[in-house]
Structure formats: C-alpha cells, structure tokens
Amino acid sequence: MSPLIGAAWLDVIERADQLVLNYVSKAADVAHGVLRADQRLDFSRRLRARIEAERGGSQNAREVAKVLARFGDPVALVEREARRLAQAEAAAAGADQSGVSAGDRRGAEAGQGTGSTMRFPAIVDDRDTPPGVRAYRRMAQERLARSPGRGMPFAGLRRAAMAGANPMTTGGRDARTIVKEHPRETAAMVILVVAALLVPFDLPLLAIFPIPLVVWAGGAVMVLFSESWDPRDRFLGAGAPLLGYTVGGVLVGGLRVGSEPGLNAFLTQFWAVSGIMFMIGTGFGVVWLAYRLLDLN
Incomplete structure (x- = not known):
C-alpha cells in the first residue's frame, strides 16, 4: 500500500x-x-x-x-x-x-x-x-x-447547510462537519472558485499558461485524487470548467457570430464568451461536488 x-x-x-x-x-x-x-x-x-x-x-x-x-x-x-x-x-x-x-x-x-x-x-x-x-x-x-422529492424542495439541502444543524437529522452531515471532516476537499473547491474569479482580470501569463488555468489545474488535481467522491463525480466536478470553456464557448460563440462568416469572426466571439462560460462551468462543478459531499440523496 x-x-x-x-x-x-x-x-x-x-x-x-x-x-x-x-x-x-x-x-x-x-x-x-x-x-x-x-x-x-x-x-x-x-x-x-x-x-x-x-x-x-x-x-x-x-x-x-x-x-x-x-x-x-x-x-x-x-x-x-x-x-x-x-x-x-x-x-x-x-x-x-x-x-x-x-x-x-x-x-x-x-x-x-x-x-x-x-x-x-x-x-x-x-x-x-x-x-x-x-x-x-x-x-x-x-x-x-x-x-427524491421528500418534503419541501431543497429542504434537506437547506437543513444540511445550517452550520448549527443537528447531525442526527442529516445523517451526520452538516456544513460545519463537512468542513472539519473534509479539509482537503473543501480547499479544492475553494481553489476552483478562485480560478473562476481570476478570469475577468487581465493577468500576465505564467510561462505560456493563463494563471486561472494554472489555479484550476491545482484544484482539479486535488479533486481527482480525493477519495470522498466517486470517480464520476470527480471527473464531472473537475472537468465542468473546461467543458464550459470549450463546448459552451463554441456553442455560444457560434450563435453570436450570426451571419458574419469567417474563422476570425468566430474566434472573436469565442474569446469573448469562453471566459464567462468557464466561470459558469466552475459554478456548476463546485455546486455538484458540494452536493455530493453532503450526500443528501
């Protein structure tokens, strides 16, 4: 071992x-x-x-x-x-x-x-x-x-998010317990959020890589090596930002091109929206990881 x-x-x-x-x-x-x-x-x-x-x-x-x-x-x-x-x-x-x-x-x-x-x-x-x-x-x-659907919508999620919730009512899972028991997983999610928040800033490149991409890579490695999530959840949470950046950027950028032909017009629109789509993908990924960590289903 x-x-x-x-x-x-x-x-x-x-x-x-x-x-x-x-x-x-x-x-x-x-x-x-x-x-x-x-x-x-x-x-x-x-x-x-x-x-x-x-x-x-x-x-x-x-x-x-x-x-x-x-x-x-x-x-x-x-x-x-x-x-x-x-x-x-x-x-x-x-x-x-x-x-x-x-x-x-x-x-x-x-x-x-x-x-x-x-x-x-x-x-x-x-x-x-x-x-x-x-x-x-x-x-x-x-x-x-x-x-699914027990009680009021998201009642379990709200109950578990309460820092002072009774652990017996949430199966031992509340926000404070999650942070104490999973410090590395919590740090990984925070790093992913920081990577998304750095996107709007015009930061210099680190070698040839954008700094938000480097920060995301660090958080993604921590997520992928965690034992608290299933493999599917790890890949989904870590890959959601890149999925939003590539697929979301291509789809939204292509829609924004409209009737303007040419690769240059497409690339212009792609670079304009890909950063925002990266942030949206990060948000979905972190929310999913946090939800799976609470394990309310």
Missing part, C-alpha cells in the same frame, strides 16, 4: 471513529449532573460497546452515521437510563420494606445493579421485533431516505 493510499485510509477510519466519539461524548455531557459519576462512566462504556457491536467493524462514515441515527437523541438515552436506575432503586427500596434480607438484596443488585446493567437498553428498531422485520424495515427506511 502506497503512503498516499495508506494516509487516505487512515483518514477514513478517523472520520468514522470521530463520529462515534462525538456521539458518546455528547451523551456523557448530557448525563453530567443527571447520573452519578460511576453511573455515567458505566453508561458511557455500555453505550460505546453497543455502538461498536451495531457498527460491526464498519469504517464507512456514512454507515456509522446511520447506526448512530438509529440510537436516536443522546438526551433521550440519558433520560431512559435515569428512569431505569430510578426504577431499580425503587424496586430495591420496596424489597427492603417487604422484609427481603440485605443479602438477597445485594444478590439482586449484583444481577440488576443500581449503578449498572449487563445489557444496554434496546434501540428504537430492535425491541421485540423479529430480525426479518427489522431488516426489511431498515431497507425501506434507506430507500425512503434516497427517494
């Missing part, structure tokens, strides 16, 4: 692990002041173990985000744990009042425990449900999440 591929693989693993760590840390923060220190530690340990079991060793950040979404809001988990502990303590107190010996009570606490349990409470889709039903339900939920 080359160092570049190895570094990219480690980065993918770190993203998935970071999602789990953030979720468990949030649950532990919510539990502060609600559970005792020993209860909070036991709760966090069991929650992490249950997540790892449901995760099944997956290093895919999107799959891990779906697992965390099935666990639900950490606040609800803490409230359920607090109710369970309160019920266990009430049951122990009732056993004392009914004349159960202290030794029997300690034996019950060893099995149930007022500070811990052997099993984490069931998550939302596995309580008293046959495995086959759970599998088909999960498939239906994923298919529904991928179906």
